[in-house]
Amino acid sequence: MLRPARLVTLALTRPKPVLAVWLVLVAAAALVAIRLDPALTAGGFSDPRSPSAQAETLIEHAFGDEPNQSLVVLTGTHTVSPADVATATRILRENGAVTVTGPSTTPSLASSDGSTVVLAAGFPGSNADVQSKTPEIQSALHDISGVDAYLTGQPALDYALNAHSKEDATRAELIAFPVLVITLLVVFGSLAAALLPLALAGSALAVSYALGYLATRFTDISILYTNIVSMVGLAVAIDYSLFIVKRYREELARGADSDTALRTAFSTAGRSVLFSGIAVAVALVSLFIPRLMAFTSIALGGIVVTVVALLLSLSALPAALVLLGPRINWGTLPLRARAGHPAGAHAPRAAARTRSMVTGLIAAAMLVVVAGPTLGLSLQSPVASATILPPQDPARVGLETAQARIGDHDLFPIQVIVSAPASTAPAAFLREVSRITSLAAARSDVSAAGSVTSAGVPMAQLERSLATPGAIPPSLRTMLTRDNGNFVARVVVTAADGPDSVAAHRLVAALRDEPRPATYSIAVTGATAQGLDFDTALEGSLPWIVGFVFLLTFAMLLVAFRSPLLPLLALAFNTLVVGASLGILALLTDLVTRTPVNSVTPVLLFAVMFGLSMDYMVIIISRMIEEHRAGRTFDEAVTIGATSTRGMINSAAVIMVAVFASFTSAQISIVREIGIGLGVAVTLDALVIRMLVMPAVLRLIGPRALPGHPQVTAVEGDRHSDALAPRRQPVMSPDA
Template identity: 30%
Template sequence: MLATISRAATRRPLTVILVWLLMLLIGFGLGTGVFSRLVDSVPDVPGTESARAADYLDRVDKSGESITAVVAGTAVSDPGLRSQVGRVVADLRTVSGVAEVPDPYTTHGLTSEDGEALVIPVTLKGDLKFKDKKKAVDTAAERIRQIDAPQVHVSGGLLLGQQMSGRAQGDVQRAELISLPVVLALLLVVFGGLRAAGLPLLIAISGVAGAFLALFAFSQFTDISVYAIQVTTMLGLGLAVDYALLMVVRFREERRHTDDVIEAVHRTVAVAGRTVLFSGLTVAVSLTGLLVFPSPFLRSMGLAVAAVVVVDMLAALTLLPALLTLPHARLRSRGGTPTGARIAPARAPREDADAKAGSRFGFKSGTDPDNEGRVFARVARFAARRPLVILATLVPALLVLALPVAGMKISIGDAKQLPSNTEARQLYDTVDAHFPPGTGVSPVTVVVRPGAAPDMVARIRALSDTTDSRTLPGGATLVHLQPTGGVDGKAATDLVERVRQVRGNEPVEVTGVAARLVDFREMLAERAPWAAATVLLGIFALLFAFTGSVLIPLRTIATTLLSLGAALGAVVWVFQDGHLAGALGAEGLGSLSLTAPPLIIAIAFGLAMDYELFILARMRETWLRTGDAQEAVVTGLRRSGRVVSCAALLLAIVFGAFMTGGFSPILQIGLGLTLAVLIDATVVRMLLVPATMALLGRRAWWAPGAMRRAHDRFGVSEEASPQPQLTSV
């Protein structure tokens, strides 16, 4: 299969490039239509109780969402302010789509006891289309902001969702603007030339365009989260760098052995292409676990990342060989040999400045292979000679770092996730400073259907000190219970649980922010084991197909989980518990955003498999050639250590740039992925992998006879040399 791909790419490079160019045009043309179809309803899970109740209310309740304004910084009794507020309230009541606007001066609880702030809630009609709802919200917010007062802030409802998603997109764009120039500069140094450094960017652009096209197709059948676009571009760049780095380094290595560029390309695709193929498949499989969850957010993230991974992989296997071949295609067409064009020897005497820079990293084609990776070889020998010491030191250390994960909590979050200079956060802080705790917190909403016990409404209202109720069309009763604390804090979620205990088997449903969080947590707990089993079995099967070993996949999964646990534990320690959060411009929130852990786990696990395969590919080559397990460990790390280190550094820069914003979920994802990449590429791949491989020795490559024969028959292999047989273990 890989041989066929490489022959097609080298025989008709212009055709391959034109096909990808067409895909780029379609992807950035038609594919960007997905932008108008994105949703930001992260915690919604179709089919849950909270979703069913919300759908019912959308059909029968005439009142809809609400936004909130706070006016502060001056005495609310000021006649001029009171006159302005009265005119604004009257104007808001005439806005199309607005259902109710109470007068804050005559409605209890809407003016603060200190007389320095007042709240204006604006309730929308419940039967509005999204376009009409957005127009009503924008009109109301614009009118409120015309009030002449020191502090006027508007947020909540649809407006809060827009402000949070807008901040998330802004932080991601800032991260891209910061990271791209740095990454390009490092690529120039690593690859030793502008043309070579541009290859990862071409692969990345192709991957993103293909992913946009795939997401547009997916959006016809399912919701696509607004966060999917950011993760797609971020990971598309990172994996493109990984794959292009691996392929170009191998191409330059093959050029040492032949003057025939076409032959070097074929050999590169055969060996490095096999690694890219399995790497892409393992990363994609790592993310298919997200498809097990019924949450549109998680599913769309899995689809988005899997799409960009597959397109990056295909671009590396087809577009990159065509680009490497293209400069020499003219020579071949003028009568070159059938196997390819002959060009000057690889060790050309002239070297430009950036090529000399690249040579310092061992990526230049003329580098002496005996001098490559000496530091990594010494590290591998050190770990291989003291495997028990390495394991006894590093495993407990990683487990200690992972301990905070045991107390991890997730929440939907509120305006506290935003930096203090955003309007939503300023409204939150102003209300918190002037009003009693719980003011403005979304209530727990209970729908008591007809046929419920006569005393059910009274029993439910007794669960909270602050309640109100009204009858809905059709005879159902709507009860609002006001929790203390945050919108999805422990008090609110406990209130949801108590309502569900009290109602028993009666036709009563609970919805609202806290109820959605409770249902989301239950969905995670129910589906997580199935997701984990799907991913681990898929990874085991692919690693077995790649290595022909049973023990290596098990060892790989165990060491990867260690690095992942350590990175996630650090995120919990910082953002949930509040340690060192101020250094990142954040604060301890008592929980993590529910968007962060699934994305950190899925993406970091996939990237760890990426680096593992880079190392295993070199180890396997040496093992097949020599049958010496010790030599396989040392040579494998010597040949792959530079690639893994540079790829991890570049990815860490991309992910680290996400910590330059102020939106807590993006900060959490940035820190988690940065730490996961660095820990995995250094501590795990450079020390734990050679230590465990040395401890296993020849047994590392063992498989039962039936499985070994199946691998020999069906496995994808880059060369015909048989695997050394293990007669005993």
């Protein structure tokens, strides 16, 4: 197995072959990466192992419901004509619809004034097959004159989600790259030094997209894979390059030759990059715990691009730096020279130290207050709506038009499936179905409930039909059937407050808990039940996700610092950052969109930020330990550690914020939320926690906060040991 130290050594000693291998890999990856988008899957916000998913399978098998339901919404200023309905029906059937239901059989699919009509079409095959027909159906519907026609429903919504996801990633990259060029030019003051991290970032994205396509050959991958690869990939690839290139140029500026400068950079900053990359990947592993496609795709994308960026930083980057040598300063801009930290910096005077502690503690208290709204967050994924799409998208417009003019009654009903063995008396089974129907209809949170027992058919006729196999009339088979000899009935329930409301979720839980005879089973499905099951699976995984990340973060920092106190402080700081950023995000989304935060966002923000903030903690604390071991007082070590790393930390934070801010232009709401949340979190982490709160807390604790164990070495910024290592010393520690 090739260790990181050996990988760096190989790149330093044989730079041309290493770069040649990477160039071939990136070129081949680019050819494969262009095939990724069509292979990705929309959705991922449902639990395939949930009770609602099992009930959905039972419905398809017992009642013959088609697996994919699309909706056509016809609306205008006047009554929709039968001819328009017939034209839309013909278009649907020509494109593969097996069933088409409209107002002629279900009057509630038309508005009271007849100006809006909904057609529900059932399609066989996979969701991807129906998605592929969306552009053709929508184009044909646009030709219907006199009405506005919209294709919506799950396949059309998924198609739109795919299209907007691709547009969002492309737009964000086009916004981010020019901003990053300017930012890196300001940070480095050199064109060559600025372009090198961008080249590595582009290579990391290409390889990660290609690996994502290969993964789709074996499993379903969500469209969120593309967004997370762009978001995390640009941030970590450029930041890792920044740490190493900045340290390399500093060593050149001190008069070191190129080889010595490279070895110093990779024995210090290189170790920080290695630690940070592992931390990000480990934190993202926690997102596999829920076993939900949206999270597994995000975890896979984040881990893949982080590992690829890490490999590039420890192989292609040193190889490129060897070949460039002092030419890394090519294209130097006439910028004002930065003032370095004076070697003889002192600890602040007592009054200044007290002010610093008070300021830091006040900042921490303010973050606690800002994090307050997080306690009131409810995790809920809006599966029965299209709010994740931009307001002008046709699929969203069509769905919201139908909801506004007709209502949710027949669009997202709750379906209760009652089943019993064939040995059950037909009369007893029908009485149980009738009881459940009446019980649901009597609830204050239900606007309507119906089943075969409330359809006006005499009970004696229903008993005879059920007792004789094959005797159930076709008109009743959508509500009553026999499946493998068992009796199966469907009860359709409409929630009074809408399918995505908290009351509707409670209604699903109540229906599932309804007592029934021992041999009977009751299954509840529909969009509301699917959303509830997704949220339940996520909430059940939260303690495991938090525990996993906390435990691994503590263990990694314990190894780095040989002190239990610093890892505990890191957990507290990171929790404070995540809580405050979620509080700000919740406030912003409520003010701007008046919609709740998607249940995916807090979990993703938690996992990603715990990984990304690790390098800041390690860099600053390592430098403080370093100065303390070199003989400085505790106060001097804290002051120098915080001030000497401030420029690097702030530069890295600016780059990350620039990347995350570019995703605030996303049309998909969840991507926009993640971009805002991560941007706010990185800003708070770099400017408030690391520069104000952490020094204040360390001074409050005193010298025991910094361990003096002789095995503790700097991860970055060591100017007293690794920086002066002889040429033949390993470029990274032997256990790296």
